[in-house]
Amino acid sequence: MEYSSAEIAAIVKKVMSDMGSGAAANGGADVPIGVSNRHVHLSREHLDVLFGKGYELTKAKDLSQPGQYAANEVVTIVGPSLRPIEKVRVLGPIRSASQVEISMTDSYVLKVKPPVRESGKIEGSAPITMIGPKGVVTLTEGCIIANRHIHMSLEDGAKYGVADGDYVTVDVEGKGKKTRWYGVQVRVNKAFALEMHVDTDDANAAGIGNGSLVKIVKE
Ligand SMILES: [Zn+2]
Numbered sequence: 072m073e074y075s076s077a078e079i080a081a082i083v084k085k086v087m088s089d090m091g092s093g094a095a096a097n098g099g100a101d102v103p104i105g106v107s108n109r110h111v112h113l114s115r116e117h118l119d120v121l122f123g124k125g126y127e128l129t130k131a132k133d134l135s136q137p138g139q140y141a142a143n144e145v146v147t148i149v150g151p152s153l154r155p156i157e158k159v160r161v162l163g164p165i166r167s168a169s170q171v172e173i174s175m176t177d178s179y180v181l182k183v184k185p186p187v188r189e190s191g192k193i194e195g196s197a198p199i200t201m202i203g204p205k206g207v208v209t210l211t212e213g214c215i216i217a218n219r220h221i222h223m224s225l226e227d228g229a230k231y232g233v234a235d236g237d238y239v240t241v242d243v244e245g246k247g248k249k250t251r252w253y254g255v256q257v258r259v260n261k262a263f264a265l266e267m268h269v270d271t272d273d274a275n276a277a278g279i280g281n282g283s284l285v286k287i288v289k290e
Pocket residue numbers: 220222268
């Protein structure tokens with residue numbers, strides 16, 4: 072049996088489209104995971120204190136959310152335990168307020184009690200100290216454990232039928248650690264790329280890593 076080139080093109084197109092619908096192949100799991108290790112965001116004022124007046128962050132690599140990047144610069148963080156955690160990555164660009172995002176496990180090492188929060192909501196959060204090559208900054212508030220959240224574009228929001236600020240349930244197949252996460256916040260913005268952000272505790276507990284696919288469940 073021989074195929075015409077048009078028939079071959081049609082078959083190839085069908086195969087490619089079947090492969091493209093990876094959601095079906097993964098039981099509907101189509102949201103990639105991005106694991107956030109502990110990191111800090113710095114204000115202009117605190118960048119000056121920690122790294123020197125007028126210092127500018129240098130980019131190590133772009134992150135998946137447009138405009139966000141991991142800087143080469145790192146700080147040491149310390150709390151009441153006086154057990155420092157070194158080489159905590161600074162993420163750029165600078166923000167209006169400094170913020171330190173750690174895991175629950177880190178909080179036990181540092182002996183700080185950060186609330187689980189949406190990034191940017193630092194009112195009344197935990198105090199912590201940052202040490203840089205040129206100085207020290209003690210934040211009276213600013214240390215949080217970031218909530219589980221999913222970034223998505225307006226198109227993806229429409230696709231999943233969710234709006235900015237909604238909460239969804241997420242199923243995780245994991246590696247022998249099948250998990251369901253409740254109360255995952257959806258962040259819809261035209262500048263966002265589809266990705267669910269969890270911290271290292273969550274990733275480890277579910278046996279997943281960067282690029283693992285999870286499924287949004289409608290309740
Ligand atoms: Zn995020």
